[in-house]
Amino acid sequence: MPSSTPNTSTPxxxxxxxxxxxxxxxxxxxxxRPFRQQDLRRLLLLLIPVLVLVITLGIIIAILxxxxxMDKLARDRTPYWVDKQIIAINGSGRRGEKxxxxxxxxxxxxxxxxxxxxxxxxxxxxxxxxxxxxxLIGMDGDIIQCIPxxxxxxxTNDRNLDTISIEVCHPDSTGKFTQESYDALVKLTAWLCDYxxxxxxxxxxxxxxxxxxxxxxxxxxxxxxxxxxxxxKAK
Numbered sequence: 001m002p003s004s005t006p007n008t009s010t011p012x013x014x015x016x017x018x019x020x021x022x023x024x025x026x027x028x029x030x031x032x033r034p035f036r037q038q039d040l041r042r043l044l045l046l047l048i049p050v051l052v053l054v055i056t057l058g059i060i061i062a063i064l065x066x067x068x069x070m071d072k073l074a075r076d077r078t079p080y081w082v083d084k085q086i087i088a089i090n091g092s093g094r095r096g097e098k099x100x101x102x103x104x105x106x107x108x109x110x111x112x113x114x115x116x117x118x119x120x121x122x123x124x125x126x127x128x129x130x131x132x133x134x135x136l137i138g139m140d141g142d143i144i145q146c147i148p149x150x151x152x153x154x155x156t157n158d159r160n161l162d163t164i165s166i167e168v169c170h171p172d173s174t175g176k177f178t179q180e181s182y183d184a185l186v187k188l189t190a191w192l193c194d195y196x197x198x199x200x201x202x203x204x205x206x207x208x209x210x211x212x213x214x215x216x217x218x219x220x221x222x223x224x225x226x227x228x229x230x231x232x233k234a235k
Contacts, residue, residue, distance in 0.1 A: 070099075076148050094146075103202060168181050168185055176217045186235055201233065
């Protein structure tokens with residue numbers, strides 16, 4: 001027989017929480033605003049100056065580095081470590097005649113031991129002087145440019161028309177270069193080969209043109225000449 005005792009248990013409380021209310025402790029990410037047409041315009045306004053700058057820089061770099069060999073030689077853009085002291089046109093040492101192009105870099109040594117690059121430059125820069133080179137390297141490794149790179153020097157006889165010439169100072173009659181002048185010669189020769197686009201194997205001695213013992217130390221020591229060529233290629 002069922003009990004007549006009333007049910008005194010507490011009924012569950014109704015849940016009045018909104019079904020859309022977030023649970024405690026849980027963050028809801030903000031809704032993203034749709035990408036609108038005006039946002040695209042703002043983005044383009046920001047990107048256009050950047051693109052113009054990039055294109056302009058590309059054009060400038062192409063102008064500075066592009067063109068054929070003679071265009072680059074005419075620009076005559078030597079590195080900061082070259083002291084550009086172009087001598088005056090005198091009709092003999094510097095005639096102002098253009099190269100036909102550059103096939104080789106010709107290495108020489110100065111004929112007066114113990115003199116500096118500046119002294120040899122000043123000797124070239126006289127009305128009666130009949131010799132010159134594009135570059136002079138001193139015993140301390142200083143480098144002076146004397147002739148524009150698109151002009152003939154007066155150093156390598158019948159190869160003046162297609163070579164760039166480098167004369168190197170030395171302390172005594174052996175013709176041996178100092179370590180500073182040797183290092184500068186390697187650096188300059190490698191740079192010239194690259195700038196002229198001829199590859200680093202296009203390096204000759206004055207001796208290879210005329211049989212003159214110049215540069216003397218490299219003629220007397222052909223093994224050291226080969227080492228020099230290897231150092232240029234490795235630079």
